[in-house]
Amino acid sequence: MIIISSRIQKGVIQVGLLLLIAIITWKVLHRPPTIKPDVYPYLTRMSTGLVEQCLNVHRHSPTISWEYLLAISSTLSEKEAQPLIEQLRNNVPFSDLNWGTIPSSMRKIVLRHWEILKDYPFYQPNKYRFPVSGTTWFEDSFGADREGGIRRHEGTDLFGKEGTPIISICDGKIEQLGWNRLGGERVGVRGDDGNYYYYAHLQTISPWLVKGKRIEAGDSVGSMGHTGDAITTPDHLHFGIELPNGEWINPYPFLKVWQNWSK
Numbered sequence: 724m725i726i727i728s729s730r731i732q733k734g735v736i737q738v739g740l741l742l743l744i745a746i747i748t749w750k751v752l753h754r755p756p757t758i759k760p761d762v763y764p765y766l767t768r769m770s771t772g773l774v775e776q777c778l779n780v781h782r783h784s785p786t787i788s789w790e791y792l793l794a795i796s797s798t799l800s801e802k803e804a805q806p807l808i809e810q811l812r813n814n815v816p817f818s819d820l821n822w823g824t825i826p827s828s829m830r831k832i833v834l835r836h837w838e839i840l841k842d843y844p845f846y847q848p849n850k851y852r853f854p855v856s857g858t859t860w861f862e863d864s865f866g867a868d869r870e871g872g873i874r875r876h877e878g879t880d881l882f883g884k885e886g887t888p889i890i891s892i893c894d895g896k897i898e899q900l901g902w903n904r905l906g907g908e909r910v911g912v913r914g915d916d917g918n919y920y921y922y923a924h925l926q927t928i929s930p931w932l933v934k935g936k937r938i939e940a941g942d943s944v945g946s947m948g949h950t951g952d953a954i955t956t957p958d959h960l961h962f963g964i965e966l967p968n969g970e971w972i973n974p975y976p977f978l979k980v981w982q983n984w985s986k
């Protein structure tokens with residue numbers, strides 16, 4: 724009797740251990756990717772004028788990578804950047820650039836910025852689509868007070884005519900669909916890049932969308948409206964970007980660039 728019960732005890736412990744290992748493995752495999760703290764401050768505080776300037780140079784000299792151009796221009800002064808860009812224009816490889824008197828610490832920052840631009844290609848021409856297909860106007864209102872300071876505005880409002888078509892900015896999967904109190908008719912897409920893209924206050928949601936199904940960049944999400952807490956405001960799309968760690972970031976600089984640089 725004692726032998727049997729100790730065998731059962733052993734069995735229970737073994738099953739428990741296996742279960743624990745399975746839970747830990749699942750957690751490790753499903754944890755959100757860590758985002759280094761310098762990534763989004765760098766990307767979202769970028770001057771959109773500078774981004775467009777670099778994309779223009781790249782368009783006329785396609786052999787110069789836009790990531791190198793932007794990393795150099797956004798890190799160094801114009802006086803320091805110009806000779807480097809000139810060398811790139813003359814087909815000098817990045818690894819062979821003559822950095823002159825620029826200290827190696829600055830060179831390291833340029834390289835880090837290049838790495839961020841390569842890994843998070845928000846400014847890459849034609850990578851992301853602009854969400855409003857029609858006339859729209861918008862400004863940077865990220866962080867503005869809402870409901871008398873109870874909460875902050877966690878996105879960008881793009882104003883336009885009711886019914887203006889709204890499209891998905893990227894490929895991904897439909898994660899949220901339908902009504903919520905603040906967003907009204909809203910669609911949430913988990914982009915293939917891991918971020919959550921939020922389209923709110925829609926007048927109508929595209930009828931073919933199904934929760935859990937794929938959506939491609941440029942596919943219809945619905946049409947612009949003023950549903951949810953926007954019921955008394957002019958028609959607009961509230962567009963938000965939430966990182967996998969739950970942080971909402973400012974979409975404004977990306978939208979400014981996508982408006983002119985997406986298909």
Ligand SMILES: [Zn+2]
Pocket residue numbers: 876878879880960961962
């Ligand atoms: Zn809004």
